[in-house]
Amino acid sequence: MVKKEWSFDTLTVHGSEGIDKHTGAVAPPLYQTSTFAFHNSDHGAALFNGETEGYIYSRISNPTQACFERQMAFLEGCEAGLAFSSGLAAISALVTTLCRTGENFVSSNTIYGGTHSLFQGFLPRMGIEAREVRATHLDEIEAAIDDKTRLIFIETPANPNLDLIDIQACAEIAKKHGIPLAVDNTFATPALQQPLELGAEVVVHSATKYISGHGDTVAGVLTGTEELITRIRKETLTQVGYCISPFNAWLLLRGLKTLSVRMNRHCENGNRVAQYLSFHPKIEKVYYPGLATHPGHDIAKRQMKDFGGMIAFEIKGDLQAGKTFIDSLELCVQAVSLGDCDTLVCHPASTTHSTYTPEQLTQAGISETMIRISVGIEDPSDICNDIGQALQRI
Numbered sequence: 162m163v164k165k166e167w168s169f170d171t172l173t174v175h176g177s178e179g180i181d182k183h184t185g186a187v188a189p190p191l192y193q194t195s196t197f198a199f200h201n202s203d204h205g206a207a208l209f210n211g212e213t214e215g216y217i218y219s220r221i222s223n224p225t226q227a228c229f230e231r232q233m234a235f236l237e238g239c240e241a242g243l244a245f246s247s248g249l250a251a252i253s254a255l256v257t258t259l260c261r262t263g264e265n266f267v268s269s270n271t272i273y274g275g276t277h278s279l280f281q282g283f284l285p286r287m288g289i290e291a292r293e294v295r296a297t298h299l300d301e302i303e304a305a306i307d308d309k310t311r312l313i314f315i316e317t318p319a320n321p322n323l324d325l326i327d328i329q330a331c332a333e334i335a336k337k338h339g340i341p342l343a344v345d346n347t348f349a350t351p352a353l354q355q356p357l358e359l360g361a362e363v364v365v366h367s368a369t370k371y372i373s374g375h376g377d378t379v380a381g382v383l384t385g386t387e388e389l390i391t392r393i394r395k396e397t398l399t400q401v402g403y404c405i406s407p408f409n410a411w412l413l414l415r416g417l418k419t420l421s422v423r424m425n426r427h428c429e430n431g432n433r434v435a436q437y438l439s440f441h442p443k444i445e446k447v448y449y450p451g452l453a454t455h456p457g458h459d460i461a462k463r464q465m466k467d468f469g470g471m472i473a474f475e476i477k478g479d480l481q482a483g484k485t486f487i488d489s490l491e492l493c494v495q496a497v498s499l500g501d502c503d504t505l506v507c508h509p510a511s512t513t514h515s516t517y518t519p520e521q522l523t524q525a526g527i528s529e530t531m532i533r534i535s536v537g538i539e540d541p542s543d544i545c546n547d548i549g550q551a552l553q554r555i
C-alpha cells in the first residue's frame with residue numbers, strides 16, 4: 162500500500178499504486194494489445210456511449226498508458242495525466258484544444274526549436290497565433306495578452322540557454338486574466354520542480370528526456386486538472402491519434418523508478434561540470450542556474466530543489482573553435498536530445514534551434530557560438546577530462 166507521506170524518492174520507486182492488485186506483479190504489467198474484447202454487444206455500446214468505463218482500443222486508452230498517466234499526475238501533484246507519442250504531440254494537443262482559429266496564446270521566446278517551429282510555422286496555418294515574448298520580462302507577457310488570449314506557455318529552465326522564468330509571477334498574471342499557465346518541465350522534472358505548487362495549471366514534458374532517462378523512447382505527457390485532461394483526450398488526442406504505444410509507456414514507467422537517483426546524479430555532475438567550465442581559461446561564459454553568476458540564480462533557488470544537469474556555455478573564439486571542440490570529444494556524444502545517462506553535446510544554433518531566424522536567435526538570447534551539454538551520469542572526472550582534452554585541441 163502506497164503512503165502519501167513517503168518521500169518523493171520512495172514514491173518514484175513504488176509508483177502511485179504499488180504492487181499490481183490483480184496479479185501481484187511488482188513491475189507494472191505491459192498490455193501490448195491494440196484492442197479489448199467486449200463482454201457482449203450491449204457492453205460494447207455502453208463503452209462507446211460512456212455509460213460504462215473500460216478499455217476499447219489503444220488509440221483511446223490502454224492500461225499501461227493509464228498507469229503511466231496516473232504515475233506522472235501523482236508525481237506532479239496533478240489530478241490527471243495524458244500520455245502522447247512525443248513531447249511535441251503533447252504541446253500541440255494542449256494548444257489546439259485551448260485555442261481556436263482567430264485566438265492566440267503567449268509563449269516565452271526561448272523554447273525548444275521544434276516547439277518554436279510548431280508555434281511559428283504550423284499553428285498559424287490554423288489561424289492560431291503564438292505571441293513569443295521574453296518571459297524573463299514579465300511586463301512583456303502582460304502586454305501581449307488580450308481578450309483572445311487563451312494560454313500562457315513557458316519553458317523553465319529554458320532550452321538551450323537555461324533562462325529561468327518566475328513560475329509564480331507568471332501564474333499570477335495568468336490568474337488575473339483567467340487563463341491557464343502551462344509550464345514545460347522537461348529540464349527540471351518533478352524531482353526538481355513542481356509547477357502546480359507554484360500556481361501553474363498544466364505541466365508539459367518531453368518524456369523522451371529525463372522521464373525515460375535512457376535515450377530509448379520518444380514520448381510526451383501533460384498533467385493538469387481532471388476536467389482539462391479529459392477535454393484534451395476527447396477533443397484532440399483520440400481524434401488526431403497522438404497516442405503513445407503501450408510499450409513506450411511501459412519503458413517510461415521503468416524510467417520513473419530511477420528518476421530520483423538519476424536526477425541526484427545529474428545535478429551532482431551538472432554542478433561539477435559547470436564549476437570546471439567556469440574556471441577554464443578557454444571558456445568565455447557558462448549558463449547554469451546553480452552558478453551565483455547566473456541571472457536567474459535566485460529564481461532557481463526559490464522554485465527548484467536543485468539545478469539539474471543541463472549547461473550551456475561559450476568558448477573563447479569563433480564558431481570554428483566550437484566546432485573543433487565538439488568534433489574532438491571522445492566520451493561525450495555529439496547528438497541532440499537530453500536527459501540520457503550518456504552525456505550529450507550539441508550546437509543549438511545549427512541543430513535544435515536552427516528553426517529560429519538569426520534575429521529570433523538574438524532576441525531569445527541564443528548565441529551563434531553557444532554549446533549545450535546534457536551532463537550524463539558517468540564519472541564526472543571522466544566527463545571533465547574529456548571536455549579538457551577537447552578544449553586543448555582548439
Ligand SMILES: Cc1ncc(COP(=O)(O)O)c(C=O)c1O
Binds near residue numbers: 249316
Ligand atoms: C524542452 C522541450 N520541450 C519539448 C520538446 C519536444 O519533445 P519531443 O522531442 O519528445 O517531441 C523538447 C525536445 O527536445 C524539449 O527539449
